[in-house]
Amino acid sequence: MPVPPTSGRLQWNDIPAPLRARLEDALGAPVIDAVTPQGGFGHQLAAALHLADGRRVFAKAAPDNDPLTAANLREAAVLDTLPPDVSAPQLVGIHRAADWTAVVIAHLDGPHPDLSPPSVDVEQVWAHLGRLTSSPAPAPYATAVGTAPSTAPLHGWGELLSDPPGDLARAARDRLPQLAELEAAWPDLACGDRIVHGDLRADNMVRDRHLGVTFVDWAHATTGPACIDATSLAPQLILAGHSPADIDRMLHEHPATSSNPDATTAFLAALTGHWHRNARRPAPPGAPGLRAYQHRAAAAGLALLGHRLR
Ligand SMILES: Nc1ncnc2c1ncn2[C@@H]1O[C@H](COP(=O)(O)OP(=O)(O)OP(=O)(O)O)[C@@H](O)[C@H]1O
Ligand SMILES: [Mg+2]
Known part of the structure; x- marks a missing residue:
């Protein structure tokens, strides 16, 4: 990837x-x-x-x-x-x-994992996510991250609905009211007692030569329902070359997401709306690749939503 x-x-x-x-x-x-x-x-x-x-x-x-x-x-x-x-x-x-x-x-010794098909790194990541979300976060962790789930404010479709940009993808334009409704449901679903890394991408993982794939950059960690990390990883896997249909199937099969399909869809809508909205904002200083990345992630998230909302 x-x-x-x-x-x-x-x-x-x-x-x-x-x-x-x-x-x-x-x-x-x-x-x-x-x-x-x-x-x-x-x-x-x-x-x-x-x-x-x-x-x-x-x-x-x-x-x-x-x-x-x-x-x-x-x-x-x-x-x-x-x-x-x-x-x-x-x-x-x-x-x-x-x-x-x-x-x-x-220090972890190794490259970023390869999330493209058919790399076995992806299996390790899904297995980690199964373990990470199988039981509630310990109390000291919950104290360290604070009580308010940091994913709750994610949104974007509501603003795009009120003033749709000319370059908005057709697939988004056709569904704007539904997408805005889904993301509006997200804040009420965002509370949960599981550990959430909150920023899972290949560049926030290292494939250590002894430990295997290891998650780094825990600055955005929070608590929430089990589905968050698996759902936010899904568009990253599409960017890495997996088909949206395969990733949709994975989300239906993985315990972290299959246990709560409504929260999974609402979070995916909120995250994708956030990307679509933020990608159109002026670039912040010192982060030259950010807006281009958000455009790509927005398209991947929308492709996956297309499958979930069929
Ligand atoms: N413990 C570690 N050992 C070796 N390399 C690491 C370790 N933690 C992170 N890295 C590498 O350093 C890079 C930057 O680290 P990290 O993501 O923690 O920094 P950051 O400034 O918070 O990142 P971002 O720019 O994503 O906000 C990672 O992409 C990863 O390649
Ligand atoms: Mg990082």
Whole structure:
């Protein structure tokens, strides 16, 4: 699957010297190289730090007045409270200096998984999602992510219905009232007690050579019904080359989504509406590939909705 382009990320030498020194001190060895992996849209440091003694760690860092620092601290709290059977890296530590904060995470060694057919990585991802959603989130995790489900505000069709853009796909235009009605039902369905990663794409997974496919970037984690991650993954699989019909079948078969088809359809409508609406907005600074990606994701989500609403 093509990974979205890496934007202009901060590099190791952009980090203030006091924070670099603090990190090297805490890690017990100088950093001899810092490698920025491909993928994601963020502008913060997100790099594998190679230490002089041969170890590697993964670090994310931003100034304290950048909202990404709050997101990184939230991710650290989530990593610290995930049950051990969840496929995620360990939190190593949090370090602060010069009004910057770095979160250090265990390094995973490998590429992004291949989500295109017939890769076996996809089977691993579905199996992880089955485990992740088979029982309620532990209380410390629920405390770390807060009570309000962050997926509830997703929407877009209502606004597009009131002023349909000229370039809106025919398949969306023909169904706008139905899509707006479905997404309007979503906020009432968005509460649930399961762990939700909240941003599952190939570039938020690493196929570690020992651990296999592992989910990273837990900054958007929340709670919700079991269907959320499997449903948001579905358009990603279509972008990776799977047919909408095959993915529709998977959603009908997978326990996370088959158990709640109404919430699955309402969430898919809300997420697809969010993409259709946001893709038409001006590009935010520092994220050059984001709007093009949202256009592609919007089309994939709509193709899948076409199957579910037959
Ligand atoms: N623990 C890890 N070990 C090795 N590589 C990792 C690890 N965590 C993330 N990565 C890689 O680094 C990239 C950026 O990390 P991450 O997605 O956490 O950063 P981000 O700035 O929050 O991303 P985004 O731009 O998606 O918001 C990921 O796409 C992945 O390739
Ligand atoms: Mg990411």
